[in-house]
Amino acid sequence: MPRTPVVFVVDDDPSVRSSLKFLISTVGLEVETFESAETALQELSPEAPGCLVLDVRLRGLSGLDLQGELAARNCQVPIVFITGHGDIPMTVRAMKAGAVEFLTKPFRDQDLLDAIRTALQRDSARREHENEMRELQQRFDLLTSREREVVSLVAAGKLNKQIADQLGTAENTIKVHRSRAMEKLRADSLPDLVRMIEKLKEFSHAG
């Protein structure tokens, strides 16, 4: 069962922190607050689903510093920045580094809640994709080395006869390897198989 997403709020101003928690909780979201970037770093784990509402100006590490540090730790939590006094270079930097939104205080409540919704959707989509890929990889790991050879050549568009020639074996043998591999990967059709192999390649490259 998937864990409930949490909105993590980081702001050094207690009033702002508590009012944000109140506001966000009115739409039924779970909120956790931190008073500094340092405590947020300690508590946040890549596994925890959710998003970050982050003030730029903080005592100690700034919001932008925290964004960089999380990226370095491969923690891909989506971030909504809020600031009392934002300038354009600061905004550009934050958005380039993958921020979902950059809001200037005082902001409209709907803008913040929309941004949070977008961030949570992005987070859950990412996690879904990651899970899917993880499962696919687990199935792929069940394949023998001969079966992996065969499916990669199939994905490259080769015919069974060509593959048999290339590997120096009978066409029927190739057919057996192929059907076993499709069974293990739970591929329903040839295009399905090709798509799976492409996804795996992409994922292993990205990872």
Next chain:
Amino acid sequence: MSSGSTSRAHIPLENSITEAGASLESILCTPELQRRPSRPPDYEKERRALVALMSALADSPTTIFETLAETILDITQCDSAGLSLLTRDGKKPDACGKRFYWPAIAGMWNPHIGGGTPRDFGPCGDVLDQNRTLLFRHFERRYPYLRPVVPAAEECLLVPFYVAGEAVGTIWAIMHNDSRKFDAEDDRVMASLGKFASSAYQALVHIEDLTFQIAEREKAEAEVRKLAKGLEAKVRRLVDANVVGIVMWNVEGAITEANEAFLQMVQYSREDLAHGRVRWPDLTPPKWRDSDERALAELRATGIFQAFEKEFFRKDGGRVPVLLGGALFEANGKEGVAFVLDLTEQKRAQERLQETQQTLYTTQVELARVSRLTAMGELTASIAHEVNQPLTAITNNGNACLRLLANHNLDPGVLREALDEIVADGTRASAVISRIRAFIKKTPAQKSLLHINDVIQEVLDLAAHEIQENKILVERQFTHSSTLVLADRVQLQQVLLNLIMNAIEAMTAVTNRARVLCVQSVIDKCSDVLVAVRDSGIGISADRDRFFTPFFTTKANGMGMGLPITRSLIEGHGGRLWAEPNSPNGAVFSFTLPVASGVAHA
């Protein structure tokens, strides 16, 4: 007696004075002249003698005494004749001299030229004492120092000799034996020759004086000529060196001579000069006529004019700045000399210096303006952040309550909590504002005596860039009163800058009429200094006092803090600040400041 004569001749005459024996009476026999038979006068001979004397006087005045001695010898047929002059130095006759000197002797005593007798003890002295002709016989009997003067004088006839009415000598004739004796005719001739000799000598003295004066004068003139020649060479060198322009001119306006340096300065040729085409009044631009008049007046009064700066027209119509000084050759004369120094380079250097200073000043003003604006910008940013936090919290809490209310899900406990926070944050926001105002008030005011017009001008300079950028016309209506205010210059600048920047901003939207910024300073009814900043901008709403409420703003990017701060600064100075609509358009922001007189007297 005669045996020892030669050896005694070398003894100074005065040493033998004590040997005097015979009395003066015993050696005088003057009355005999009238008793002796007298020869007839030979007037022809006498006339010839006088002519000879006169021509001698004319031809060779220095030998006049010798000629006189010879003439006496010739006319009287005596054995020796001569002249004794009373002198102090042996040369010039002098009534106060101590000795008689014999400048000329003819006849047998001729070898004794240069000899003489003492003033107070001798025959010549006796003649001067009695001031008449005397005839001596063997005067060596009384005056033994004459014994060595040989041959001895049997008889000696002496007559006084005058120069300028004073008896300064004698002329005399001597008979060395008694074959012929002097008579009345000799007396007459000698007196006549004596008179002649006196006049002749006087003429001689005059001639000598004249000669001397002429010589002296020639000598002096030679020296002057030499000096002048040396001076001329020096002056010529100065003129030809062309280090400075030199001109000779006259008061009528002509430049009669000029060196190359001057001609080059004004770009005229030597030919122009020769044809009289270079005249100083024509060279002088009208602006400098007065200076010339002053110089001429000075010349008339003192003969010189002190160097002064003016300009000359060049031939091409351009102008050359010069330093001019000069003098008349003679007092009350009409001609003079002047030096002319080309000041073009100096003027250029001066201009460059002024330009540099102007640039420096502009830069400083610009720097001051930027730093002032930056400081205000930073203040605004700081206020923005401080106030934003509670505002954000209030907004969030309020919005959350509204959402819950909409969902009929607002628990009174939750609402109370939210309202508590809203109130706390509201209080916090106003505390921030109070803190800022207190901070501004607490900044130690450095009050000094200021003239309001100076401060206004400084701020107009600070805002010059914005004024120009927005094509705004500035009108200054400054008080002529010299009243001072006691105020903090920087705070006063901030107030004025804020009002002026507001005025400029209010006019940027105006396109259908002139953008006029009018800054007035007056002394009002209460004798306070009143400053009004008028604009022809978009104007103000009826609710004027709201401008001074914190966070009230009509600007898209305004904080609403400028006017409250400005008002508190003015109130801190004991003044008032208010706003009114301007007629026909725009707004007037006015403030008063109490005058500093009370403080100044304290």
